[in-house]
Amino acid sequence: MARTTSVRTYGRQSRKLKKELILPAPAQSPPKKDQGPRDSVSDLTEKLSVVRLDAHDEEVPEEFVPCEEPRPLQHDDADERVENAPHLETSSEEREGKTELRVLTWADICPVGSQIEKIAEASYAEVYRIRNERGTSIIKAIRLQSPIKPQTKAQQKSELVDEEPHCEEDLVGELKISEWLADIPGFVVYKERYIVRGKTTPALLETHRTFHRRAKRKDPDRIQFYPSPSRYLDDTQFLVVELGDAGIALEDFELVSVDQLWDIFLLVAIALARAEDQIKFEHRDLHEGNLCIRQVSTPSIRVASKKPVSNFGYSGLDITILDYGLSRGEAPDEGDATPVAFDLERDLTLFRSTHAPQCAVYRQMRSFLLKGDRVHLPPKSHKTPYESGIDGPISWNGYYPYTNVLWLAYLYDYLTTNYRGPEKELKAFRQTTRELWAHLDPDAPRVILSFSSAVDVITFAVEAGWITEKQLMGDVSEIQGTLVDDESRNASIIEIIDTASDEAGLRRSPRRRVRGA
Structure with missing residues (x-):
């Protein structure tokens, strides 16, 4: 209609x-x-x-100033102990025979000689910047349903809230959209993705602690949402997405x-x-x-x-x-x-939250779906999921x-x-x-x-x-003049030894981005 x-x-x-x-x-x-x-x-x-x-x-070159994302939504029924959670061995694309995700360790992602810096906490993910002799990449690490150590007594006393692990289905949409946008200037370059399994490295643990000390100074009331890498076990799994370096927030x-x-x-x-x-x-x-x-x-x-x-x-x-x-x-x-x-109807606390200025925009979006005009409703009005709007029950599948x-x-x-x-x-x-x-x-x-x-x-x-x-x-000549830089900057920098090969060698992602494609 x-x-x-x-x-x-x-x-x-x-x-x-x-x-x-x-x-x-x-x-x-x-x-x-x-x-x-x-x-x-x-x-x-x-x-x-x-x-x-x-x-x-x-x-x-400039000194990076770490950015801090809005806090993930909290759920009262979050289960902090996921020892019995099912393991994700393959992605849906693997099951369909489209691709095979390489299983790496954190030492593969950031080997000795590389630099890793936690820079943000985004929706679902912790965000790191990695630098090595091949260049710079951003990685998003999304914890999959897999075991981690329970909180220590000190962590429980601090009332830390763990971000829940995610199932594969939660992530498919964002990955698809990332690939569709990758060739449009102004959007992040998608390079590669991996399954990362196992315990942390000293560098990963240290940058995690540094990030949270800095965040605590900015916001003394802030509580930690993403579990400390010290709690990772041999079977703890992440989906890691490698992206092009985007600068600072x-x-x-x-x-x-x-x-x-x-x-x-x-x-x-x-x-x-x-x-x-x-x-x-x-x-x-x-x-x-x-x-x-x-x-x-x-x-x-x-x-x-x-x-x-x-x-x-x-x-x-x-x-x-x-x-x-x-x-x-x-x-x-x-x-x-x-x-x-x-x-977005799955959890309406997003529309009732007032913790940050952007929360008003979430309400403006939902109000438009309900009313079809710019008059936005107050937080208390967003309490019934899938309310009837001017075109029937709210559906975020629509194009607005x-x-x-x-x-x-x-x-x-x-x-x-x-x-x-x-x-x-x-x-x-x-x-x-x-x-x-x-x-x-x-x-x-x-x-x-x-x-x-x-x-x-x-x-x-x-x-x-x-x-x-x-x-x-x-100007076509100007665009062509930047292709070499883009090619170098947008290539994967993750290289690991392929021990399964008869002849060990370095593996590198073949994915490239072409401007103006």
């Missing part, structure tokens, strides 16, 4: 675009199905795939210039617009801990005597969107593909790109609130973007028309002259 109480589209067009860049008029509500020809959207988003800030893509990044605000916001909007078109993607959890920033080139100097041709591309920054645990998407190029989506608009509004507010540069520049930025914010703001009066997708936001930015057609289309 078509929506009748819609998020209304925004109004004026400030300038006309060339024919090949014109987008169709934004839908009257976030669509659940294709609503007509997509040629012009596809034309633009194909060009978005090659957007870059600079022809050079070399990382500027936005929450740990110092915002000191307006050029940074422009580039971070527009790069995120471009990435989301591209993903909307290719896989009908919604992130649904895009807070400051799930967005990373890298300095890939030297910032450009604006010439005061010249009017800039755009506001985009001066900071030398690039962005990476992380963590698709709550996301939604569909396989590309499959007309009636079954959507992959995390069922307005959720991306809500997270872009959150990002805009975060950027302007946490800006530490000259106040005069921030005031000018707010003035220039006041109409953008009016159409983003979830608390705007109902007479103000709304964006319905990230594609709408990019349309507006192009019409406003903040980003040029040339920047959207990119």
Whole structure:
């Protein structure tokens, strides 16, 4: 059934675009199905795939500031002792004969001579950065249903809460979405995945302790959620996903210039617009801990005597969107593909929580599914799972790109609130973007028309002259000039001795990412 109480589209067009860049008029509500020809959207988003800030893509070495993810949801019935939990020997893909996951040890993942640093706790996973002579990778370690040591008396006295282990089915969706997004600039590069089994290493234990000491200083009331590696047994198992290095989390990044605000916001909007078109993607959890920033080139100097041709591309920054645990998407190029989506109705405490600013966005998303407009309901209203909305019981399988608009509004507010540069520049930025914010703001009066997708936001930015057609289309020679760097940076760095071979040798992941594919 078509929506009748819609998020209304925004109004004026400030300038006309060339024919090949014109987008169709934004839908009257976030669509659940294709609503007509997509040629012009596809034309633009194909060009978005090659957007870059600079022809050079070399990382500027910098000291990493560890980021801290929101705390995992707590469950009163969490079982801290899982000695009798079933072991996961193979993945679903293995059972289907599609692939075979290599079983490694923690010593294989981070051998002597490598560096490992715990940098975050994400949905389901602990996040580490590994460096060795072959490069840098991020790994996400998700504990599978397998035994660990029970808590010590000291840990029990501290009232530590263990993150529950996960079954394979909980993880399939995020892994699929990661692979679908891997060739879209702005999303994390998927390299490889492994089963890691066994006890910890000294380096892993030390970085775990360092991370939690630092987190405790930031938040004295914080309790540990992920079990200490000292509790791992010979049969403790993890699914480890190797990803490309993304930089540092936005929450740990110092915002000191307006050029940074422009580039971070527009790069995120471009990435989301591209993903909307290719896989009908919604992130649904895009807070400051799930967005990373890298300095890939030297910032450009604006010439005061010249009017800039755009506001985009001066900071030398690039962005990476992380963590698709709550996301939604569909396989590309499959007309009636079954959507992959995390069922947020399984635990409504997410919508009643008030522990962090982003909790308001979770409620805004669910309120939209219930009411079909921007009026968001208070925490106490989210207590009945699968309530009836305007289209029947809530289903997170549906496609509602307005959720991306809500997270872009959150990002805009975060950027302007946490800006530490000259106040005069921030005031000018707010003035220039006041109409953008009016159409983003979830608390705007109902007479103000709304964006319905990230594609709408990019349309507006192009019409406003903040980003040029040339920047959207990119330059093929510039993109080709970065392929070598991308190839090196995006290759797996995990190498282990294959003792099962007649002739021992080093194994390396053959997976590569190709820009603009």
